[in-house]
Amino acid sequence: RKEVEQDPGPFNVPEGATVAFNCTYSNSASQSFFWYRQDCRKEPKLLMSVYSSGNEDGRFTAQLNRASQYISLLIRDSKLSDSATYLCVVNMGGYSSASKIIFGSGTRLSIRP
């Protein structure tokens, strides 16, 4: 089992739809979680951190389910500009252990007019 797994997609949804995808992680001791966004041929950019209590940023909602070891990202009222690859990032170690920071291989999202 991979340490961090994502459905590669692509998710192809119409503009205005709500879309959600999950990311599962294998290490129950994982400490912090993020969603990054990566546009084609660009570097990843932090979209949002994922807090234990869940957090929302505009149309984006991130949630953490420690019992089932997954994080989720919900996008409401999707826009054409949301088309990108969404990377799940899990920090399994302490501050001094970057090798325990694992990137998922990403979920491709395509919003159609």
Next chain:
Amino acid sequence: GAGVSQSPSNKVTEKGKDVELRCDPISGHTALYWYRQSLGQGLEFLIYFQGNSAPDKSGLPSDRFSAERTGGSVSTLTIQRTQQEDSAVYLCASSNRDSTNYGYTFGSGTRLTVV
């Protein structure tokens, strides 16, 4: 600088040559990471520097790869005797210690093509 700066942005090299990739992190960021990303793939961790601590080199794929960080700032990733499978985008990211829970900032990468 305002962001993480990487150079060159593109590099085409012949198989067997050595290449050096440079990363200039955000000023004041103590942690610096190198990743690589092959076409259509996820990010692969290479090496991590944190302040004056010994770097975490556990992700370097072979002894042809090495990296150093001078003065706790600029880092250079060196690939000796390049092979075609080294072709990828090499991404550098930096963060300060308090940012571990807040993510890191990536540079725009160096696209390496070995022909």
